[in-house]
Amino acid sequence: DTEVTQTPKHLVMGMTNKKSLKCEQHMGHRAMYWYKQKAKKPPELMFVYSYEKLSINESVPSRFSPECPNSSLLNLHLHALQPEDSALYLCASSQDPGQMLGYTFGSGTRLTVV
């Protein structure tokens, strides 16, 4: 298995809803990442998990809450989002946080906040 799997592929949520994005990899990678990508812009790093611990938080608003239950799973919990949070959310993983070998992106979750 050489993939990073993200679910759901599409999500529409209201500003008062609570939802979660899920990311899974079974490549034995020990670093996992969340990115936000707006249309025609490059991905922006949100969070980095290294060996299941949060190592980088790029000053992301608290309405985004990451969680790494185990080495294969990464969640992004969403609460009280704003319409401007609508974007493609990408998960990625790599063998390690240093050399970042085998860096692989998932296909993304298209999030629309209404």
Added chain:
Amino acid sequence: KNQVEQSPQSLIILEGKNCTLQCNYTVSPFSNLRWYKQDTGRGPVSLTIMTFSENTKSNGRYTATLDADTKQSSLHITASQLSDSASYICVVSLSIYGGATNKLIFGTGTLLAVQP
């Protein structure tokens, strides 16, 4: 400031033709340089990755070059196909925390359209 600039912003070519995309970077300390292909609404897919000591790497019809002295890279696509239509992103890996962690610095991409 750590930056990655790509040119052109967009490019239209006819099927079967070759093209070259450019990437200039001012990232330090440099770890490696990657080229990704991203279809609209999908995640980026890795094409090549080059370290400081490598100056060319191929992946099928894609050939990337790296000049670490001038901090320039190019991606050459040979015999383009309609399926090559996508955004091509140059990404430079920045070594931080003494190399314990790397951070990816993304270029803004070149949008390639291959027409029949």
